Amino acid sequence: MENIHVIVDSMSRQGSNNIAITLVPVDEHTPLPLWEAGSHIDLHLPNNLIRQYSLTGNPHQTDHYQLCIKKEDNSRGGSQYVHKQLRVGQTIQISAPRQAFAMQEAENYLLIAAGIGITPILSMAEALDAKKQPFTLLYYVKNHTFAAMFRRLNTGFQYGSVQILSSDDGQGLRSITPELLQKPQANTQIYMCGPEGFMAHFTDVATTHGWLNEQIFIEAFHPPALNKANELDADTFIVTLRSTGQSYTVPAEKTIANVLQENDIYVPLSCEMGMCGACLTKVHCGEVDHQDTVQSDEEKCATEQYIALCCSRAKSATIEIDL
Ligand code: FES
Numbered sequence: 001m002e003n004i005h006v007i008v009d010s011m012s013r014q015g016s017n018n019i020a021i022t023l024v025p026v027d028e029h030t031p032l033p034l035w036e037a038g039s040h041i042d043l044h045l046p047n048n049l050i051r052q053y054s055l056t057g058n059p060h061q062t063d064h065y066q067l068c069i070k071k072e073d074n075s076r077g078g079s080q081y082v083h084k085q086l087r088v089g090q091t092i093q094i095s096a097p098r099q100a101f102a103m104q105e106a107e108n109y110l111l112i113a114a115g116i117g118i119t120p121i122l123s124m125a126e127a128l129d130a131k132k133q134p135f136t137l138l139y140y141v142k143n144h145t146f147a148a149m150f151r152r153l154n155t156g157f158q159y160g161s162v163q164i165l166s167s168d169d170g171q172g173l174r175s176i177t178p179e180l181l182q183k184p185q186a187n188t189q190i191y192m193c194g195p196e197g198f199m200a201h202f203t204d205v206a207t208t209h210g211w212l213n214e215q216i217f218i219e220a221f222h223p224p225a226l227n228k229a230n231e232l233d234a235d236t237f238i239v240t241l242r243s244t245g246q247s248y249t250v251p252a253e254k255t256i257a258n259v260l261q262e263n264d265i266y267v268p269l270s271c272e273m274g275m276c277g278a279c280l281t282k283v284h285c286g287e288v289d290h291q292d293t294v295q296s297d298e299e300k301c302a303t304e305q306y307i308a309l310c311c312s313r314a315k316s317a318t319i320e321i322d323l
Contacts, residue, residue, distance in 0.1 A: 003044060004032065009064065011088055014148040018116060019083055020056075020068040026091060030171040031062040037127035038101030038120050038219070039189075041065065043078070044093040045086070051078035051268045054193075054219070055097060056119040056128040056149065063095070068148050070116035079171065100275065100293075101219045103127070107187035110180060111160075114194025117283075118148050120219055121193050125160055135160035138178060140194065143168040173198065177205055184210040185318060193219035237314040241265070241323045242284050250313070251274040255311040256321075265323065267309050274311035283307050286319030 006023040014020045025032055040054045057066040072079040101108075101120055109128055113121035118139055128135045135157075141147045143166045153162050163178075165171035190206060191260075192199050199218050206216060239256050240247045250259045257267045257279060270278035274292030283305040290300045292308035301304070307321060 003095060005091055006032070006065070006094055008086060008088050008090045008092065011086070014068050015146045015147060015150065016229055018068050018070045018148040020066060020149070021082070021086070023065045023094065024063065032065055033096045033190070034062060035059055035065075035097035036099055037103055039097035039099045040120070041097050042276070043067070043083050043097035045078060046083050046090070046092065047077065047085075049077050049081065052271050052273075052276065058130070059123050060130060066174070068116065068119050095286065100198045101191075101193070101217070103191065104189060104217070105267050106187060106189040109133065110188055110190045111135055111137040112140070112190060112192040112194070113137070114198040115142040115146070116148060117193030117195070117219065119193070121191065122149050122152065124191055125157060125162075129157040129159050132159050136180060140173060140198065141162045141166055152240040173202060173205065177209070181206055181211070182209050184215075188215065190216045192216065237316070238318040239314070240318060240320040242320055243323060247318070255310055256307070256313070260277040260323070269310055272310045274308045277308075279309040280306040282322035284320040284322060287315040288319070289313040289315045
């Protein structure tokens with residue numbers, strides 16, 4: 001699908017470190033594509049970066065999209081551009097919404113957000129409220145000055161309740177286990193978005209109290225962290241290009257994409273987090289250590305193998321790819 005041209009209609013500060021952006025179609029008579037709670041879009045920034053951000057707000061509105069973007073300390077250029085250079089009135093391109101965090105049918109929902117993870121969770125709360133479905137939203141922040149979308153959350157919902165929990169006030173997950181989490185309900189699903197460590201800890205606490213893994217849904221927006229074993233065993237391997245026969249050494253601290261780019265080989269990259277599929281490349285021989293979240297388990301086990309050059313590695317000493 002072709003990119004969509006939108007205008008930055010407004011920008012507003014959301015807590016001390018986040019900016020909400022409202023995007024409207026260039027042609028005000030053409031609505032934006034429909035989207036569902038949990039969807040995200042690619043934002044094509046004028047500095048040639050493409051970044052993925054969750055849509056937030058009410059999924060029933062197609063006259064505008066809303067994003068909320070945190071200023072990342074370790075920005076790879078996307079959030080820094082948004083915070084420092086993007087301005088109201090600028091025209092930019094976006095992709096159509098994509099869904100990677102869809103909600104399933106349930107009787108009740110527990111929505112958990114930490115930090116900027118509130119963006120998809122808020123859209124879920126809006127969707128549930130519109131469907132008159134009960135939910136509880138727990139929003140974890142360091143302190144209230146960091147809370148994004150605070151005014152909207154403070155207004156409340158007709159069918160759901162919201163609690164904003166501040167770790168500076170001793171309400172962090174490591175201090176208190178919410179009562180709801182201590183009583184697993186068979187007909188309730190948990191949806192969670194936040195830093196990986198937070199989600200891993202929350203999942204651990206939930207399953208310890210009897211929640212089933214099948215009841216817990218996580219926004220896999222970040223690349224899965226290499227586990228300790230992988231970090232230690234992430235040995236150097238050789239990547240060979242089928243077109244030229246040239247081989248390059250990929251050390252443990254670099255991705256295949258890094259190494260190829262250093263050697264002036266074009267690699268189609270977008271998210272650089274293993275979630276968009278832009279860099280998926282066919283493998284001719286060698287065993288892939290899949291680290292992406294864009295391919296399904298079936299695809300990762302299929303006879304015809306594709307490797308995400310931005311994050312995946314080789315289990316074999318060499319790997320030959322279709323470049
Ligand atoms: S660049 Fe998106 S999966 Fe590799």
